[in-house]
Amino acid sequence: MAIYKITYCEEFKRANLHNYGCNFNCTWCSYKLGNQTVPNKFLDLKKIKEVLSELDIERVHFVGGESSTYPLLYEVADFAKNNLGIYTKIGHSNGYNLPPKNIDAISVSIKSLSEDFYIKYTGMSNKPVLQNFQKAHQMGIMVDASSVYIPGQVDYDEIEEIARFIADIDPNIHYHITGYIPVPGTSWRSPTREEMLKAKKIAEDYLYEVQVSWFSSFDDYLKMISENPQYQKVTVA
Numbered sequence: 001m002a003i004y005k006i007t008y009c010e011e012f013k014r015a016n017l018h019n020y021g022c023n024f025n026c027t028w029c030s031y032k033l034g035n036q037t038v039p040n041k042f043l044d045l046k047k048i049k050e051v052l053s054e055l056d057i058e059r060v061h062f063v064g065g066e067s068s069t070y071p072l073l074y075e076v077a078d079f080a081k082n083n084l085g086i087y088t089k090i091g092h093s094n095g096y097n098l099p100p101k102n103i104d105a106i107s108v109s110i111k112s113l114s115e116d117f118y119i120k121y122t123g124m125s126n127k128p129v130l131q132n133f134q135k136a137h138q139m140g141i142m143v144d145a146s147s148v149y150i151p152g153q154v155d156y157d158e159i160e161e162i163a164r165f166i167a168d169i170d171p172n173i174h175y176h177i178t179g180y181i182p183v184p185g186t187s188w189r190s191p192t193r194e195e196m197l198k199a200k201k202i203a204e205d206y207l208y209e210v211q212v213s214w215f216s217s218f219d220d221y222l223k224m225i226s227e228n229p230q231y232q233k234v235t236v237a
């Protein structure tokens with residue numbers, strides 16, 4: 001639960017602070033596909049501030065694992081926002097912890113509205129996730145949501161319920177549905193293009209901004225990362 005790496009994307013003037021560790025244990029976690037190992041070093045607060053101060057940046061993104069488990073999240077976000085005057089975003093969160101108020105934006109994964117499903121497949125309750133999503137929005141943090149569409153598991157009915165839940169808070173909240181990429185140890189398959197488009201259409205009955213993305217394999221996902229300018233970055237610490 002600490003920052004082990006900082007990467008920099010020059011085109012978007014963005015620093016990414018990479019946190020190791022997560023308080024969930026999702027069956028479909030893509031980190032299980034990447035053979036992530038425990039980092040051999042972590043960065044202290046002084047070093048993080050030094051590196052951020054030297055970069056030409058307009059935004060800092062906290063990326064996972066689960067960045068909200070980083071004990072110095074508030075301090076780093078405070079430095080970025082109030083000393084450097086830049087935009088702060090938690091790039092991906094399971095939403096179990098409420099983000100501090102010096103975070104400008106957060107992307108929250110809403111996996112299901114069923115608590116039983118959450119406990120079975122993540123090891124944690126979804127109650128704090130749903131409450132914090134609403135609270136973060138009320139705090140003025142720019143929230144967006146995502147779900148993993150898994151045929152037969154998180155299917156159309158579930159996507160519809162999640163979309164309705166989000167729309168009850170604010171139908172302008174952006175929603176991203178990603179297709180499941182099979183991980184070892186599960187029998188679930190990836191969705192087809194037609195299934196993804198149908199899920200999108202269902203969510204669009206409730207929300208104004210719905211995007212979908214899906215990959216047939218983890219290698220395809222890595223290829224997209226390597227080609228998309230949004231993800232081009234160099235390691236700076």
Ligand code: SF4
Binds near residue numbers: 028030
């Ligand atoms: S919350 Fe995200 S990072 Fe954590 S185990 Fe689940 S999928 Fe992996």
